[in-house]
Amino acid sequence: QKEVEQNSGPLSVPEGAIASLNCTYSDRVSQSFFWYRQYSGKSPELIMSIYSNGDKEDGRFTAQLNKASQYVSLLIRDSQPSDSATYLCAVPRGGSNYKLTFGKGTLLTVNP
Amino acid sequence: KAGVTQTPRYLIKTRGQQVTLSCSPISGHRSVSWYQQTPGQGLQFLFEYFSETQRNKGNFPGRFSGRQFSNSRSEMNVSTLELGDSALYLCASSRGTAEAFFGQGTRLTVV
Numbered sequence: 658q659k660e661v662e663q664n665s666g667p668l669s670v671p672e673g674a675i676a677s678l679n680c681t682y683s684d685r686v687s688q689s690f691f692w693y694r695q696y697s698g699k700s701p702e703l704i705m706s707i708y709s710n711g712d713k714e715d716g717r718f719t720a721q722l723n724k725a726s727q728y729v730s731l732l733i734r735d736s737q738p739s740d741s742a743t744y745l746c747a748v749p750r751g752g753s754n755y756k757l758t759f760g761k762g763t764l765l766t767v768n769p
Numbered sequence: 770k771a772g773v774t775q776t777p778r779y780l781i782k783t784r785g786q787q788v789t790l791s792c793s794p795i796s797g798h799r800s801v802s803w804y805q806q807t808p809g810q811g812l813q814f815l816f817e818y819f820s821e822t823q824r825n826k827g828n829f830p831g832r833f834s835g836r837q838f839s840n841s842r843s844e845m846n847v848s849t850l851e852l853g854d855s856a857l858y859l860c861a862s863s864r865g866t867a868e869a870f871f872g873q874g875t876r877l878t879v880v
Contacts, residue, residue, distance in 0.1 A: 689867045700859055700871040701812070745812065749867050755800050756825040757869060759812040 660684065661748050663760035671768050676733040678763050680746030683727065690722060690729045691747040695762065701745055705731060736767040771796065773862050773872035781878045787848040790875045794841050794862030800824075801843040802869060803835060806857040815858075818843055847877075855879045 663680045670676045682690075689708050693701035707713045707720040707729065719732040733740055743762040750758045774793040782788050794801050802825075803815040814827040818837035835845040841862075847854055855878050861869035 691868070693871075700857075700874045703868060703870060706868055747812075747869075755802055755817045755819070755863060755867060755869075756814050756827070757802070757804075757812075757867070758814065759804075761811045 660750060660758045661746055661760040663744075663746050663763050665761060665763065667764040667766055669766045669768060670736050672736060672738060674736050674767075676736045676740065676765055676767070678731040678733075678744050678746075678765065680729045680731075680760055681727055682729070682746075682748045682758075684748065684750055685724075685727065687748045687750070689749055690720070691757070692718075692720060692729075692731045693745040693747060693759075695743045695745060697742075733765075736765075738767045738769050741765060741767050773860055773870055775858075775860050775872035775875050777875060778873060779876045779878075781880060782850050783880055784850055784852060786850050787846060788850060788877060789844055789846045790858055790860075790877075792843045792845075792860030792862075792872060794843070794860075795864070795870060798862035798864040798870075799841050800863040801837055801841065802861045802863070803843070803845050804859045804861065804871075805829075806859060806874075807855075812859070815845065850879045852879050 692705040695701045705720040707722045713720045717734045721730045745762045746760040747757040800819045802817040806812045817825040837843045857874045859874045860872045
């Protein structure tokens with residue numbers, strides 16, 4: 658099993674819809690989880706971090722964490738064309754918070 | 770507040786040469802990590818420095834090395850460049866937590 662797995666996509670949603678991005682991880686001791694957004698040709702930008710089971714909301718973004726299932730997701734409500742990007746899930750590994758393992762990313766396209 | 774600054778933004782090098790990339794972290798951030806991003810392998814961890822000491826290292830050959838200075842600025846060096854080293858090299862800084870903030874990256878092309 659890969660350390661961090663994401664739906665490879667691409668995922669295409671109409672403007673105004675909810676985009677759902679999923680990520681599973683293999684290291685049961687992981688305590689923190691991150692979502693990054695990367696526009697084409699740009700560097701990753703941290704958009705959400707989550708540390709506890711449950712939901713964390715920030716504007717149109719909601720991160721959901723289920724440690725028992727080793728699953729973390731990102732919901733984007735009222736999707737906008739400007740949300741079109743690759744979304745990367747990142748999990749610290751090897752007991753170090755400073756050594757992130759990234760999934761391969763999910764390419765999201767929001768159609769006007 | 771200034772973000773993470775990486776220089777240069779673009780580099781073209783010939784096989785066998787060496788290259789040095791520079792990273793200035795966000796003010797107050799003492800941890801600096803380096804990542805390599807390629808279309809095939811995605812984002813891969815190279816190493817992490819804190820207070821001038823390498824704390825973590827990824828699975829890269831010894832040709833990849835780095836260092837950190839007392840002002841937290843960091844450099845990474847790749848010796849004996851290979852075509853496969855062509856990639857986007859990203860630096861990220863952190864302050865006490867795992868939240869990492871990336872610079873714009875250095876695009877290295879090896880010809």
